[in-house]
Amino acid sequence: xxxxxxxxxxxxxxxxxxxxxxxxxxxxxxxxxxxxxxxxxxxxxxxxxxxxxxxxxxxxxxxxxxxxxxxxxxxxxxxxxxxxxxxxxxxxxxxxxxxxxxxxxxxxxxxxxxxxxxxxxxxxxxxxxxxxxxxxxxxxxxxxxxxxxxxxxxxxxxxxxxxxxxxxxxxxxxxxxxxxxxxxxxxxxxxxxxxxxxxxxxxxxxxxxxxxxxxxxxxxxxxxxxxxxxxxxxxxxxxxxxxxxxxxxxxxxxxxxxxxxxxxxxxxxxxxxxxxxxxxxxxxxxxxxxxxxxxxxxxxxxxxxxxxxxxxxxxxx
Amino acid sequence: xxxxxxxxxxxxxxxxxxxxxxxxxxxxxxxxxxxxxxxxxxxxxxxxxxxxxxxxxxxxxxxxxxxxxxxxxxxxxxxxxxxxxxxxxxxxxxxxxxxxxxxxxxxxxxxxxxxxxxxxxxxxx
Numbered sequence: 001x002x003x004x005x006x007x008x009x010x011x012x013x014x015x016x017x018x019x020x021x022x023x024x025x026x027x028x029x030x031x032x033x034x035x036x037x038x039x040x041x042x043x044x045x046x047x048x049x050x051x052x053x054x055x056x057x058x059x060x061x062x063x064x065x066x067x068x069x070x071x072x073x074x075x076x077x078x079x080x081x082x083x084x085x086x087x088x089x090x091x092x093x094x095x096x097x098x099x100x101x102x103x104x105x106x107x108x109x110x111x112x113x114x115x116x117x118x119x120x121x122x123x124x125x126x127x128x129x130x131x132x133x134x135x136x137x138x139x140x141x142x143x144x145x146x147x148x149x150x151x152x153x154x155x156x157x158x159x160x161x162x163x164x165x166x167x168x169x170x171x172x173x174x175x176x177x178x179x180x181x182x183x184x185x186x187x188x189x190x191x192x193x194x195x196x197x198x199x200x201x202x203x204x205x206x207x208x209x210x211x212x213x214x215x216x217x218x219x220x221x222x223x224x225x226x227x228x229x230x231x232x233x234x235x236x237x238x239x240x241x242x243x244x245x246x247x248x249x250x251x252x253x254x255x256x257x258x259x260x261x262x263x264x265x266x267x268x269x270x271x272x273x274x275x276x277x278x279x280x281x282x283x284x285x286x287x288x289x290x291x292x293x294x295x296x297x298x299x300x301x302x303x304x305x306x307x308x309x310x311x312x313x314x315x316x317x
Numbered sequence: 318x319x320x321x322x323x324x325x326x327x328x329x330x331x332x333x334x335x336x337x338x339x340x341x342x343x344x345x346x347x348x349x350x351x352x353x354x355x356x357x358x359x360x361x362x363x364x365x366x367x368x369x370x371x372x373x374x375x376x377x378x379x380x381x382x383x384x385x386x387x388x389x390x391x392x393x394x395x396x397x398x399x400x401x402x403x404x405x406x407x408x409x410x411x412x413x414x415x416x417x418x419x420x421x422x423x424x425x426x427x428x429x430x431x432x433x434x435x436x437x438x439x440x441x442x
Contacts, residue, residue: 317346
């Protein structure tokens with residue numbers, strides 16, 4: 001079944017078309033953005049330098065209230081090796097009709113940018129959003145060449161309707177998971193630790209209030225709180241690994257959302273300076289399995305980039 | 318959530334034998350190293366002690382000789398074929414690992430337990 005692809009950007013002409021910028025050198029970015037010698041600048045730069053041990057570049061993400069979701073979605077489409085089995089199950093398309101105790105709220109789901117022509121209600125639209133997420137994810141994973149995959153991602157992440165519909169699909173999956181987890185708590189079943197925090201807040205004691213007071217505002221007037229990042233990772237069965245630069249030198253420098261499935265859930269890497277805005281991390285590429293040696297036996301592919309007087313070397317052997 | 322206070326972080330010693338892969342004139346190990354006494358230890362995301370100037374494995378190529386041998390990102394290399402690696406420069410470490418007349422390198426590494434937040438993340442996917 002062909003999915004109609006909305007190619008036109010929905011953003012005003014004056015805005016940057018691309019929702020995710022091209023990769024740029026991490027260290028150059030850090031030096032440019034954080035000049036000066038305040039304690040904060042030094043800490044953030046140090047955080048970027050530690051991140052640069054493992055990651056080559058960073059991709060800036062459009063800084064609106066969707067950015068945590070957008071960064072995660074981009075990594076999903078850009079880096080994922082496979083689509084999880086649960087997403088491939090045809091049953092999930094029934095979820096928007098079947099979510100218990102919040103059915104009326106789902107029926108009033110708010111989408112950015114209004115609707116496509118000739119649509120049914122919110123529930124049908126959410127079904128389409130889930131279908132779109134699944135087909136785009138499959139398409140991404142099946143790309144043979146990285147260049148092809150990059151092209152596909154860039155096409156989507158240009159403020160297109162597809163992009164925003166997939167972001168709303170992610171929100172729906174979070175709601176669905178919250179309902180499942182809350183149901184489990186009521187039955188006295190074991191749930192991940194973060195659930196206790198999620199439902200401990202006065203403003204979100206149950207999925208209804210969680211949705212009304214928090215989730216429905218994501219993208220519009222608010223972003224994701226940290227406990228909601230756990231829910232996002234859990235909903236997608238991905239480990240969202242975040243380098244939190246204002247936490248450099250502490251145990252929370254790298255935080256995993258969630259942290260209890262690191263070996264078995266694929267890892268998506270993001271970076272944040274403040275837990276508000278998230279950018280994307282691009283790993284050092286495995287261009288080849290080995291390094292070429294010159295006549296005297298020295299590796300020609302010495303990391304890192306020559307753009308700074310190096311104090312830290314990483315050598316590929 | 319990423320750190321449980323009071324949990325001990327224990328080290329495990331592993332012996333890793335890497336069969337270098339020959340590709341024409343090149344001998345491939347399939348991993349990258351960081352650190353050395355001439356490097357800035359404060360930037361090392363894998364070390365517990367930020368003054369540790371040891372040699373650390375920063376990345377392991379998936380399916381490569383080091384991966385096959387069981388080397389893991391974040392491992393600290395203590396010895397290579399009997400040579401100490403705890404007090405060497407970055408370049409000395411490189412040389413000890415890439416001797417052209419050696420097809421095999423036997424490493425002694427220490428590896429932290431799974432509570433270590435940073436290193437576990439670097440596993441290739």
